[in-house]
Amino acid sequence: MPKVVSIHSYRGGTGKSNFTANLATTLAMQGHRVGVVDTDVPSPGIHNIFSLEPEQAPVTLNSYLWGEAAIEEAAYDVGGAAGIAAAGRLFLVPSSVKADDIARVLKDGYDVKLLNDGFRKLVKALELDYLFIDTHPGLSKETFLSIAISHVLILILRPDKQDYQGTAVTIDIARQLNVRKMLLAINKAYSSLNFDVLKQKVEETYGAPVAGIFPLSEEVVQLASEGVFCTKFPDHPVSQEFSKVAAHITAEG
């Protein structure tokens, strides 16, 4: 059975896209067939991490939502760019970065039913084992949908009051939507913090497991979203933490 993994956070800049790209790449490296959809239509970004230039990707998620293309036509093999030797394992469906396209979606909205159907078509057409959904921060219809359909919801938070509060709201909603499995990931943690204590505190507060804690890393900042961190620095502690989170996802039947 294919699995859908949504990555979400209440606030922006928490590291969702970076996290999604690294986790997807980690699983693809293990031999799984993985797809990533950038549903952050108002502020797309993950294509940068996969070095997919807008000129190389004329067909996007927007094209699908407007009925101009099949969703699989908007899927690009980004395995090579992500540093995976084997082709045909890692695909990205990007969102359009054209101002007009973004404006059109913001103005007219789109049918979430169509988005849901698109996810399913993509999984079938590319025979995916895992579908990752990178999301726009905050709460919206699209967020609700990705929460409702995912097998695993990963909520990313930073050790910050605003993130804590927003995460509580999101968790409440996710539970009301009968989320199947929810994992927390803490990102950008200062190295001076005691990670074990932090993990325990967060788990107690939210009643959900923390799958990984990622330090605020100068190397990640330096890479500046130009490439997938875990294949560039496979032995780095950050990359090893991604492997740990990946194990959480593949473990369940």
Added chain:
Amino acid sequence: MSKGDFSALASSIQAVASPFRQYLNDLHERYQGALDGAVADYIPELALADPNWFGICVVTKGGQVFEVGDCDKLFTIQSISKAFVYGLALEDHGRDYVNSKVSVEPTGEAFNAIVLDEATNRPYNPMVNAGAIATADLIKGDSATERLKRMLAMFKRYTGRDLDVNVPVFLSEKATGYRNRAIAYLMLNFGMVTDRVDETLDLYFQQCSIMVNAKDLAMMAATLANGGINPVTGERALDEHYVQDVISVMLTCGMYDYSGEWVYRVGLPAKSGVGGGITALAPGKLGIGTFSPPLDAKGNSYRGIKVCEDLSRDFGLHLFNVAKASHDLDDWLTGSGADSW
């Protein structure tokens, strides 16, 4: 966002994400390409139907609505009307009187056969044309208009929206309905119908020419499944005492001379019409409405039968099913536990 707004949004998202919706999508995809059967062509209006039209709608007892494909496309209700008008006749006169005019015995004869029970002169059941005309005769009202209005009001209680008679279809049915006229006069000869025969025939042709869509059919079935109360509007459409009468004749006689095999294979009370519609229900659970114009040799919608067969098998909806079904209906509706990926 108030609590009410949130739950409305959450439930609409859950309906979109529901594994059951996905199941129906897959079902629609599976049979969209099945082009067996032929569109009815005994009147020109029906022959115009596009064989590709295909809609599946399910309405649950709780009022959740699932639609796939052409669920808003209007078509004529045709024989499906018979089951519901029978319910109105029961309300108008009670069971004993209605039984004295129309039997409830399945017949292996074609729906338009000119046969009456030899001992009692009653038509065999309300689902064959003879029985349906005798049933239409029972509908109370001082004038043709009032009787039609009462019928339309009854259908509105089931569907939750105003329905119209398609006048060209009505006129075509009337112009070519020699056989039905013959049946009606034969029954008049035996004193089984009142002498307002032409008015009743008009009423019958009009009831068959009411325009509905697959969603209406699902809502009507769900209303019966819900004990006679429309699960969305909350309005009562049929006295609860007569619900079992109506669905009994649907079960035994609803699918023309395929009814026996239908009970065996599908086991759901249902009624089909030559317009391509089928209404079927799982009592206490849900109503199904399908629309696909190509008909099989017995006059039932080919794709509609396939859809009902699959739904009944996969969710164990057959009335006499005691085995565990491969899909648990509640799990699939709520998304808990079921995995449609």
